[in-house]
Every structure is written in C-alpha cells, then in structure tokens.
Amino acid sequence: MATGETGFDDVTFDLISVQYHSLKAGHDYGQYVRDARNAGMDDIASFFEQVMSEDSERARRCHEFLGRLQGSAAAGPATS
Template sequence: MATGETGFDDVTYDLVSVQYHALKAGHDYGQYVRDARNAGKDEIAAFFEQVMSEDSARAQQCHRFIAELTQHQGTSATAPQGGTDG
C-alpha cells in the first residue's frame, strides 16, 4: 500500500479526512437547522437535518473502515513507520 507524506497509507489518510469533514459539517449543520427553524422554514430545517444524518452515517462508516484497517496493520502498514531519532 502506498504511503503518503504523512507516514500513513493513503487510504487511511483519506478515510480520516472524510470522517473529519463529515463531523465538522455535522456540527455546522446544527446551526443551519436552528437558523431555518428560527426563520420558520421547517422544510429547509428538515433538509439540513437529513444532510446532518447522512454525514453522521458517513463518519460512522469511516470509523468502521479505519478500525478494520488498524486491526490489520501488521499486514497492511496503516500506521506511521517509526524513524530513527539519531
């Protein structure tokens, strides 16, 4: 498996990135729901809640994949490789 500049394999890095962005967006969507509710736009608030739920599911799926990868790290090198400190 290819290892990117971070020392983690590209797939693990990509999953962590998607998970982070899904969680961050989910946090932001909470404000969007409140804004829509305060404006009396219940249909739009429901849309934001749906999007928030989808991002939550996306983050959970990433979490499962990351757990699977780290369980197999002995065979697929998902963790950074230790360097020499001199």
C-alpha cells in the same frame, strides 16, 4: 500500497479526511437547522437534519473502516 510522508497510506488518510469533514459539517449543520427553524422554514430545517444524519452515518462508517485497517500492514506504519 504507497505510504506518504505522514506514515499513513492513501486509503487511511482518505478515510480520516472524510470522517473529519463529515463530523465538522455535522457541527455546522446544527446551526443551519437552528437558522432555518428560526426563519420558520421547517422544510429546509428538515433537509439540513437529513444531511446532518447522512454525514453522521458517513463518519460512523469511516470509523468502522479505520478500525478494520488499524494495525494492518496495509494501513502504513503510523497505525501499526
């Protein structure tokens, strides 16, 4: 596996990126849910809640995978 200038291999970097964006989006979706509820659009609020839940699960799975990679040679020197 290649290790870039960051000291992380591509897969570790990719997982961290997906986890970050999932968590960031989850934070933003909270506002979207409030906006939709305030507008009386409960079906759209429910959609945003579903998307938020999916991103939360995605972030959790990334965390799980990163835990498996931590300290392994495959993850690059930054995680050793």
